[in-house]
Amino acid sequence: MPLRRVVVVRKVSAVEQQQRRTDAKLAHAIAVGDPLSERVVLAHREHVQSAAQVEAVLAERRLQYRVVERLTPRLAAWADLVVTVGGDGTFLRASHVLTGRGPDDGPPMLGVNSATSSSVGYFCAATAATFTDILDRICNGSVCSSGLWRMEVAINGAPLPVLVLNDVLLAHSVPAETSRYVLEVGGRRQDQKSSGIWVSTAAGSTGAMRAAGGVVQPLAGRELQFRVREPMSWTFAGELLLEGLFADELVVTSRMLAGEIYLDGGHLRRPFGFGDRIRFAPSPRPMPWIAPKDVEQRRHT
Numbered sequence: 001m002p003l004r005r006v007v008v009v010r011k012v013s014a015v016e017q018q019q020r021r022t023d024a025k026l027a028h029a030i031a032v033g034d035p036l037s038e039r040v041v042l043a044h045r046e047h048v049q050s051a052a053q054v055e056a057v058l059a060e061r062r063l064q065y066r067v068v069e070r071l072t073p074r075l076a077a078w079a080d081l082v083v084t085v086g087g088d089g090t091f092l093r094a095s096h097v098l099t100g101r102g103p104d105d106g107p108p109m110l111g112v113n114s115a116t117s118s119s120v121g122y123f124c125a126a127t128a129a130t131f132t133d134i135l136d137r138i139c140n141g142s143v144c145s146s147g148l149w150r151m152e153v154a155i156n157g158a159p160l161p162v163l164v165l166n167d168v169l170l171a172h173s174v175p176a177e178t179s180r181y182v183l184e185v186g187g188r189r190q191d192q193k194s195s196g197i198w199v200s201t202a203a204g205s206t207g208a209m210r211a212a213g214g215v216v217q218p219l220a221g222r223e224l225q226f227r228v229r230e231p232m233s234w235t236f237a238g239e240l241l242l243e244g245l246f247a248d249e250l251v252v253t254s255r256m257l258a259g260e261i262y263l264d265g266g267h268l269r270r271p272f273g274f275g276d277r278i279r280f281a282p283s284p285r286p287m288p289w290i291a292p293k294d295v296e297q298r299r300h301t
Helices: 014-020 024-032 035-060 073-078 088-095 131-139 295-299
Strands: 005-010 064-068 081-086 109-113 124-127 146-148 151-155 167-172 179-185 188-194 196-200 224-229 243-246 250-254 259-263 268-272 277-282 287-289
Touching (some): 005 035, 005 073, 005 088, 014 024, 024 035, 035 064, 109 287, 124 131, 151 268, 167 179, 224 277
Parallel strands (some): 005 081, 081 109
Antiparallel strands (some): 167 259, 196 224, 224 243, 250 277
16 A cells, blocks of 8 residues: 555553643552552553654654544545554544545554553554564555444434444443333344343454453454343343344334443443434444454454
């Protein structure tokens, strides 16, 4: 791929956040060397060094680059490659800007895990130590992007402006309250009460879905997965409709006065009310992504 312009999306570490808006307890813990702060401080040091290494390599290769804390649609349109320096959370936030609804799929994304001592970095193909090699292989065409399928969510027929990379939790706006809704999928329909519903992409099946008892799906898969949380199954009529895969759509009609959907963890949230219909479906196209070589092996361990 011709590579001239790169946007670097740099995470703001916990220490940097504390420096901007002082958290007295964290500041004190760092100052006195409290063991609770050791991991935070180490991750910050690794992150700063990784970000400096990424910039140095881009400068050496005489590439145009811009370093930002948040990606914007304008910068995404300018870039030939988006490099995230942080962890999976940084990668997720940047992915939300790539809507996949324009004339093309947007620039590919390359994740750099900037703090390997504490970050899992499933989406990150590089570290500071390997960034030079991977960037050179992208430039000479020996590394090509793969595709990550995402999820489209619509409320009452209006699609939300972002595509979900990992998962969505649908629940009552007060998590301790009962979630009441009608679930429709695969031609079946059921009135349910539970703690909510998880819906995930294949990429997100290693996170909350897996922890909730779901199955890890191959990354190349387009199907979405759902799982009902803590169902009050004794109140259900007919065969239980609690989990499964779907390639078309899943629709939830709310029987709650106040509900909430949480997209990709706590990154985004949207309220809904009684009678609102929330539709989940695979994205129209996959998102370009530079995948780690061993990503499937890592996802199953």
